[in-house]
Amino acid sequence: MIVVPDESALTDPERFGAVFDSHYAEIRRYIGRRLDLDIAEDLAAETFLIAYRRRHRFDPGRGEVRPWLYGIATKLIGRHRRAEVRRYRALARAAQPDVERGHDQRVVDRVAAGITVGRLAGALARLSRGERDVVLLIAYAGLSYLQVAEVLGVAGGTVASRLSRARAKLRDALGVEI
Amino acid sequence: MSEFTVIDEMMPDVPPPNPGEVRRVRARVLRSKGTRRRAPLKWGGAVVAGVVTVALIVVTVVAVSGLVENSASGRQSAPVAGQPGEAWSWGSETATPARPGAEVLKEVVRRVASRRETVRRVWREEYESFSRGWLGDEQERYQVEEDSGGHTDWRGSVGVVTQGSRLPEVRPLTDGDKAAWERAGSPKLCGTTDTGEAGGCAPENNLKNETPHSGSRYAGRMFGETTVRFEKARGLPKDPARLKSYFMAHWAEQAAGSSPPWYSSDELLWWAGVHLLREVPATPGTRAAALRMLAALPNMRLTDEVKDAMGRVGLSFEWKRETAKHTLVYRMLINRATGHPLFVGVETTKGKPKEIGSIGFLVKRVGWTDELPKCATRKVSPCRI
Numbered sequence: 001m002i003v004v005p006d007e008s009a010l011t012d013p014e015r016f017g018a019v020f021d022s023h024y025a026e027i028r029r030y031i032g033r034r035l036d037l038d039i040a041e042d043l044a045a046e047t048f049l050i051a052y053r054r055r056h057r058f059d060p061g062r063g064e065v066r067p068w069l070y071g072i073a074t075k076l077i078g079r080h081r082r083a084e085v086r087r088y089r090a091l092a093r094a095a096q097p098d099v100e101r102g103h104d105q106r107v108v109d110r111v112a113a114g115i116t117v118g119r120l121a122g123a124l125a126r127l128s129r130g131e132r133d134v135v136l137l138i139a140y141a142g143l144s145y146l147q148v149a150e151v152l153g154v155a156g157g158t159v160a161s162r163l164s165r166a167r168a169k170l171r172d173a174l175g176v177e178i
Numbered sequence: 179m180s181e182f183t184v185i186d187e188m189m190p191d192v193p194p195p196n197p198g199e200v201r202r203v204r205a206r207v208l209r210s211k212g213t214r215r216r217a218p219l220k221w222g223g224a225v226v227a228g229v230v231t232v233a234l235i236v237v238t239v240v241a242v243s244g245l246v247e248n249s250a251s252g253r254q255s256a257p258v259a260g261q262p263g264e265a266w267s268w269g270s271e272t273a274t275p276a277r278p279g280a281e282v283l284k285e286v287v288r289r290v291a292s293r294r295e296t297v298r299r300v301w302r303e304e305y306e307s308f309s310r311g312w313l314g315d316e317q318e319r320y321q322v323e324e325d326s327g328g329h330t331d332w333r334g335s336v337g338v339v340t341q342g343s344r345l346p347e348v349r350p351l352t353d354g355d356k357a358a359w360e361r362a363g364s365p366k367l368c369g370t371t372d373t374g375e376a377g378g379c380a381p382e383n384n385l386k387n388e389t390p391h392s393g394s395r396y397a398g399r400m401f402g403e404t405t406v407r408f409e410k411a412r413g414l415p416k417d418p419a420r421l422k423s424y425f426m427a428h429w430a431e432q433a434a435g436s437s438p439p440w441y442s443s444d445e446l447l448w449w450a451g452v453h454l455l456r457e458v459p460a461t462p463g464t465r466a467a468a469l470r471m472l473a474a475l476p477n478m479r480l481t482d483e484v485k486d487a488m489g490r491v492g493l494s495f496e497w498k499r500e501t502a503k504h505t506l507v508y509r510m511l512i513n514r515a516t517g518h519p520l521f522v523g524v525e526t527t528k529g530k531p532k533e534i535g536s537i538g539f540l541v542k543r544v545g546w547t548d549e550l551p552k553c554a555t556r557k558v559s560p561c562r563i
Contacts, residue, residue, distance in 0.1 A: 013208055020204050025195055025277070026285070032192030040192065045203040052207050091190070117188055124185075139182035142292045178184045 016055055019065055020048055026066075027073050030140050034077050034084050043080075047073045070141050071151035074133050084132075085125050092122035115174055123173035131166040134159055183294050187545070191515055193491060194483060197276040279480025282493050282514060283473055290517035291416075291466035298546035300563060301333040301459035305542060309370055310351065311385050311535030318362040319531070320355040324348045324369040324385050328542070332551050333457065334563035335408050339551050346371060348385060386532070393441040394524075397449035400428055401458050408459055416463030418470040425450045444475050448497060448508055455512075455519050456544060465517055472510070486511050486521040488540060504529040518544050 027047055032040035050072050051058075058068060077084065124132060133152060137143045143151065149159045171177055309324040326346040332339045348367040350356035359367070368379030370386060415421040425447060451472040454460055460468070473480060475497055484494035492511040499506045505528035511521040523538030550563065 017204065017208055020207060021277075024200060024203065028195055029192055033189055037192055041195070041199065041203075045206060048203065048207045049210055052210055115184060115188065117190065120185060120188055124189075135182055135185065139185035142289065142294075178182065 016052055019051075019069075023066060023069055024048065027069050030070065030136075031073055031077060033140055034087075034136060035080055036083070036087060039080060039083065043073065043076045046076055050076075064147075067141075067143055067147040067151050070137060070143065071153075074137065074151060078129060078133075081129050088121040088125035092118045092125065094118065115176065115178065119174055123170050126173060127166055127169055128162075130154075131162045131169070134162045135166045135170075138163075183296060187516065194514075195276060197274055200276050275481060275483040277482055279482050279493060280473070282482040283469065283480055286493060286512065286514050286517055287466045287469055289515065290469065291463055293462040293516070295462055296546060297459075298548045299334065300547060300550060301457070301545070302547045302549070303331045303333075303456055303541065303544045305329055305331075305456075305544075306540045307538070308540075309385060309535065309537045312531055313367065313383050313385060314358065314362055315382050318358045320358040320362070321351040322348050322355065322359075322367055322385060323351045326369075330551070331457065332563050333459065334550075337562040339553065339563050341551055385535075393445040394449045394453075396441060397425075397446045398453045398457075400425070400450065401453045411458045411460050414454075414458075414460050414464040416461065416467050418467045418474060421464065421467045422447060422471050442499070445499065447471065448475060452510055452519065452522050455510075455517070456522065456539075456541060459546065469512070469517055482514075484511055486540065488520075490520050492520050504533065516545075 024044065028040060028044035031043045031047075034040075035043065047069060051069055058065065124135075127135065130152075134148055137148045137151060145156060145159050145163075149156045152159070167177075306328050307326040309326075310321060312319050312321050314320050324346050325348075327342060329340060329342045332341075346369045348369045350359045350367075359365075365380060365383045366378060368384040375381065415424050426443065429443075429446060451468045454468045455465060472478065472495055477498060479494075479496040479498075481494045481496065483491055485491050490511070490513075493514050495508075495510040495512070497508045499508065504526055507525045507527060509521065509523050509525070510519055512518065513520055519539075519541045521538065521540055523536060525536035526533050528534075
């Protein structure tokens with residue numbers, strides 16, 4: 001049976017357990033795609049520990065629990081900004097064929113011809129932290145502009161301007177619109 | 179915002195958490211006090227260091243015991259199909275996946291339906307195909323595999339182009355099969371595309387792909403129309419019930435114009451869903467509906483953390499169908515991030531000797547692209563796409 005957590009009652013530990021069951025793998029995956037997996041597992045656990053501690057403050061009237069969790073995770077990732085950038089640079093330096101054969105996404109279609117993991121990683125490394133947060137919350141979490149603004153605690157216009165700058169940087173780095 | 183889809187599709191993914199990790203973290207979270215930790219007292223550095231050391235020891239012990247537990251409980255992969263002692267090309271599944279397949283499917287469907295896509299010039303699918311079956315006579319039987327190598331299908335607004343990397347190769351599957359084939363005099367082995375006796379292929383050594391799965395071709399014909407007409411593919415229903423009704427109405431219309439199809443509707447729906455996911459440039463909503471339609475087939479088994487022959491981990495759909503003469507097992511493995519098929523295959527486990535066998539497709543890449551086959555980029559185009 002699929003348990004759909006009732007987000008209005010997160011204060012109940014059992015309900016919070018359902019939230020954990022529904023979102024843990026997703027949050028861990030999001031962090032793991034930005035940082036090394038060993039750090040990601042620790043931060044995913046930390047995300048839910050923080051959420052559990054702050055569950056009384058969660059206001060379902062302001063948004064869903066999923067973006068709220070992404071927000072906590074993104075803030076934790078921010079403490080490892082240098083590690084994230086180092087990881088992208090390492091991916092960019094690695095031999096392309098080996099990198100692309102070695103991970104689970106190697107068979108996923110490439111929407112734009114000529115864009116490799118290495119070039120993409122290099123481009124992500126050149127984004128500012130704020131720009132990268134916006135881009136990856138959209139790309140990995142599928143959040144809307146409004147949700148991203150809520151998650152990051154910034155205005156919608158800030159999200160739009162960060163996106164605009166990120167698009168320009170990615171286009172310059174990759175040579176195509178993505 | 180669809181421009182960022184490429185990041186999701188191309189950047190490295192992470193393996194799913196193992197059940198031991200999830201259990202430990204879950205217990206740690208729900209057992210926590212639920213209040214903010216106090217800052218350590220200034221004079222308590224040594225105490226804190228001691229606590230941390232003890233905690234590290236405890237975590238190490240727990241982790242090691244978890245590994246032992248996982249190993250003892252058979253979490254290592256186990257073959258799910260094939261001859262005794264031999265893993266089939268399908269791959270293997272984890273003995274105790276962390277989450278029920280239905281729950282994972284729900285997440286995949288949500289992810290696929292909310293996917294932002296960038297429509298490009300053509301829909302491309304790169305895949306490898308293989309067939310397996312038994313050849314020889316009553317004296318010596320041996321199982322062979324036909325490896326057709328890599329293929330790329332390019333589906334554009336006016337046509338389809340298929341390009342293969344090489345000619346198919348047929349060979350005995352195992353050392354035992356090879357020995358049996360040699361005892362039989364090493365006769366010429368012929369594959370599904372060989373021309374039979376006219377091409378020097380003895381009937382008993384010609385893999386004719388007699389696996390009773392021809393519903394695939396019948397269902398696929400429908401997409402021969404929709405794939406060349408993008409606008410029709412883009413308008414397919416986004417609700418599983420309506421998508422099913424669309425297919426059933428199509429076949430009813432076909433049957434009214436000719437003899438009724440002899441396939442079961444479930445079999446046709448299986449193949450329609452699989453063809454749609456592989457070949458059709460349908461919208462993300464339709465693709466999500468197709469996944470739900472397939473999952474709703476009777477006795478469908480959904481299993482997470484299944485690994486294919488290339489080591490790719492995904493969510494598997496396994497559907498067993500019994501007829502009076504045959505037992506067929508249909509399988510599809512999907513990428514949990516994109517919903518795209520990684521492997522599609524069908525195996526006949528009961529039937530006439532020549533019908534026992536399997537066909538499979540390892541899907542290496544599928545999706546929109548602006549890259550065209552070389553034949554379509556020449557000025558005088560020999561292929562319309």
